[in-house]
Amino acid sequence: MDVIEVLPQLHMLRFPVGQAYLWRDGDALTLIDGGTAGSGPRIAEAVTALGLRPSDVRRIVLTHFHEDHLDGAVEFAALSGAPVLAHRADAPFVRGEAPGPPPVFEDWELPIFAEVATVLPPRPAHPGYPGEVHELDGGEVLDFGDGARVIRAPGHTDGSIALHLPYHGVLFTGDAVAASPVDGRVMLGVFNVDGKQALASFRELAALESDVACFGHGAPVTEHASAALCASANRYPRLEVER
Numbered sequence: 001m002d003v004i005e006v007l008p009q010l011h012m013l014r015f016p017v018g019q020a021y022l023w024r025d026g027d028a029l030t031l032i033d034g035g036t037a038g039s040g041p042r043i044a045e046a047v048t049a050l051g052l053r054p055s056d057v058r059r060i061v062l063t064h065f066h067e068d069h070l071d072g073a074v075e076f077a078a079l080s081g082a083p084v085l086a087h088r089a090d091a092p093f094v095r096g097e098a099p100g101p102p103p104v105f106e107d108w109e110l111p112i113f114a115e116v117a118t119v120l121p122p123r124p125a126h127p128g129y130p131g132e133v134h135e136l137d138g139g140e141v142l143d144f145g146d147g148a149r150v151i152r153a154p155g156h157t158d159g160s161i162a163l164h165l166p167y168h169g170v171l172f173t174g175d176a177v178a179a180s181p182v183d184g185r186v187m188l189g190v191f192n193v194d195g196k197q198a199l200a201s202f203r204e205l206a207a208l209e210s211d212v213a214c215f216g217h218g219a220p221v222t223e224h225a226s227a228a229l230c231a232s233a234n235r236y237p238r239l240e241v242e243r
């Protein structure tokens with residue numbers, strides 16, 4: 001795992017597949033996503049390296065239920081006792097009640113998915129978070145980052161959310177948006193359950209004022225993020241989208 005300082009109060013934890021983020025308000029931390037199985041103890045190490053304890057993590061916010069965001073978060077929840085928050089539509093899959101709907105793959109995504117599958121560690125025998133999931137609807141303002149707004153961003157999964165910290169100009173997109181591993185270009189996230197809806201969500205996130213954008217995969221944009229997201233979103237064909 002690599003720990004990368006994005007801002008003095010924001011660190012990115014980069015795992016072999018996926019990324020998590022630690023936001024710091026004084027001695028209180030918020031974890032956004034948790035990486036694949038096996039990442040929980042690595043997150044605890046990153047917290048300790050910041051001079052804090054796992055119990056200083058006040059909440060774990062999941063952008064969606066996919067295993068590269070969930071499994072490490074479940075481990076870290078057990079280590080820290082931090083509550084787990086996720087959107088209502090993804091909560092049953094976060095709890096492991098069902099595997100969750102698979103993506104509708106574009107043809108060009110299939111070889112990428114096959115490659116990712118070779119890197120993913122085995123999942124736990126009974127994946128999912130066994131405790132209470134604090135269910136979000138979107139529109140809430142969470143008590144970190146001077147007010148973190150929960151933005152519904154369906155399409156990658158039905159319960160995908162983003163977090164927008166207007167005071168700091170920071171946006172966490174989950175997998176609604178990504179940065180290309182090849183050239184760092186901002187792009188629509190891959191492996192979506194509904195590509196049209198995902199593109200509509202991408203456009204909505206691009207319209208938010210943000211300087212810094214943090215993705216589930218790929219390097220963050222650290223300046224003029226809104227412009228970078230808008231420029232990327234505008235390269236996709238205009239689609240009529242029913243929401």
Ligand SMILES: [Zn+2]
Pocket residue numbers: 064066156175
């Ligand atoms: Zn995902």
Ligand SMILES: [Zn+2]
Pocket residue numbers: 018066068069175216217
């Ligand atoms: Zn992901």
